[in-house]
Amino acid sequence: MEKTRTNRLAMLRDRHAGSRCVLVANGPSLNKMELxxxxxxxxxxxxxxxxxxxxFGFYPRYYIAVNAKVIAQSAQEIRKMNCxxxxxxxxxxxxVPEDGLTYHINTVNPYARFCKDITQGVHEGWTVxxxxxxxxYFLGFKEAILIGLDHRFHYSGKPNEAKIMEGPxxxxxxxNYFGHGQQWDNPDLTNSEESYCxxxxxxxxxxxxxxxxxxxxxxxxxxxxxxxxxxxxxxx
Numbered sequence: 001m002e003k004t005r006t007n008r009l010a011m012l013r014d015r016h017a018g019s020r021c022v023l024v025a026n027g028p029s030l031n032k033m034e035l036x037x038x039x040x041x042x043x044x045x046x047x048x049x050x051x052x053x054x055x056f057g058f059y060p061r062y063y064i065a066v067n068a069k070v071i072a073q074s075a076q077e078i079r080k081m082n083c084x085x086x087x088x089x090x091x092x093x094x095x096v097p098e099d100g101l102t103y104h105i106n107t108v109n110p111y112a113r114f115c116k117d118i119t120q121g122v123h124e125g126w127t128v129x130x131x132x133x134x135x136x137y138f139l140g141f142k143e144a145i146l147i148g149l150d151h152r153f154h155y156s157g158k159p160n161e162a163k164i165m166e167g168p169x170x171x172x173x174x175x176n177y178f179g180h181g182q183q184w185d186n187p188d189l190t191n192s193e194e195s196y197c198x199x200x201x202x203x204x205x206x207x208x209x210x211x212x213x214x215x216x217x218x219x220x221x222x223x224x225x226x227x228x229x230x231x232x233x234x235x236x
Contacts, residue, residue: 009103009119012084016042017140023132024049027150029215030056030173037231044136046128048177050077055174059083062139066107066124066131069162069183071096086135088124107131114202125195126160126188133199133210144203146212147227148173151189151219159188196221 021042038058045060047070065071066088075095087096089104098104110121118138122131136144153171164183168175178184203210213227
């Protein structure tokens with residue numbers, strides 16, 4: 001089974017060499033954007049982005065989830081999605097089995113801090129966005145544009161601590177994302193930023209770019225750009 005999975009993943013290597021993709025994170029800033037332009041782009045959706053498909057009017061080419069809680073909470077919706085899906089093998093075997101569109105990726109024992117060959121593993125990097133940047137690299141994208149990476153959270157307790165969120169979720173694009181009694185893991189911004197620095201440098205070494213086009217995003221690691229200019233939407 002492991003050899004079959006590796007061979008299947010290997011067929012995806014560099015399939016988008018030289019192209020650009022848009023990684024859609026799940027911050028509240030998505031609500032401040034007009035996202036119709038995504039219909040013309042290679043889109044990689046993360047975590048519970050499926051909750052915004054109808055509202056935002058786009059559908060991703062690829063989907064990624066690595067957090068065990070997200071996968072458990074979203075298993076039914078993930079199975080329904082009609083796109084290529086990369087799911088952490090940690091706890092997903094029974095809930096989101098592999099099929100023609102679904103690939104399990106090894107996030108348990110990654111071989112490197114930034115894994116350029118996802119057939120051998122993917123480093124979670126304390127944020128699904130970091131996993132997505134490794135997968136985008138493997139797929140051959142020369143430019144990865146980030147939106148929805150607000151990088152600011154309201155929470156109590158320690159980083160990575162499991163918590164129950166009472167009331168609506170203030171950290172994502174809809175209130176019931178993790179809200180109203182669901183369990184989630186507190187963010188770890190320090191380790192996430194370290195991961196982002198590594199990804200930025202690995203892309204740069206290979207003549208590639210990561211561009212942060214999030215509206216009013218708090219992340220300072222990547223070069224910034226106005227999404228209107230990037231996608232020829234006119235300056236607002």
